[in-house]
Amino acid sequence: MDKDKLFKTVEKYLKQFGVENPDEIVEQLASEWDCSKSFDENKERIRRILWEKYRIPAVLL
Structure with a gap:
């Protein structure tokens, strides 16, 4: 899984759970991505x- 696929999956989860403004939330999460950390560390943080x-519960990420 790469970063783009991760955020598409997150957006899908947000929509499934009925969260308002999933696009904005994904943008906010993407802006918090720490390039100095590994993909797995960032994924765990998300x-x-x-x-x-x-x-x-994003256990499937």
Whole structure:
């Protein structure tokens, strides 16, 4: 999985869970991407944000 596919999957999850403005949320998450960290570290961070902010279990990411 690459970064683009990850964010498309996140957007799909947001829509499935009925979150308003999924495009804006994906843009916000993308802006928080830390290039100094590995893909896996960033992916884990996104999982944590999705759970803590939106209660979306993103275990399939």
